[in-house]
Amino acid sequence: MPSSDSDLTRPSNLKDHARGTGPVRTQRPVYVDFLPPCNHACPAGENIQAWLAHLQAGND
Structure with missing residues (x-):
């Protein structure tokens, strides 16, 4: 497929970033x-929140 000038995306210049x-x-x-x-x-x-903290810590 031949290259055309109507391509929408140009190659990015990686040195510019x-x-x-x-x-x-x-x-x-x-x-x-x-x-x-x-x-x-x-x-x-x-x-x-206190009940959940006790449960998470293993304090029944």
């Missing part, structure tokens, strides 16, 4: 410790 050739992340995720909605909806008024 100082920070790499892929996408660059401009924002980072921020992790915040919020209370889960089940704490307010618990009919017994228990601290659900």
Whole structure:
């Protein structure tokens, strides 16, 4: 197949990319410790996060 000048993509100049050739992340995720909605909806008024922390630590 002969090459034509109407090709949509030009070859990229890899020497021109100082920070790499892929996408660059401009924002980072921020992790915040919020209370889960089940704490307010618990009919017994228990601290659900504390119960889950005890279970995860193996404290029955």
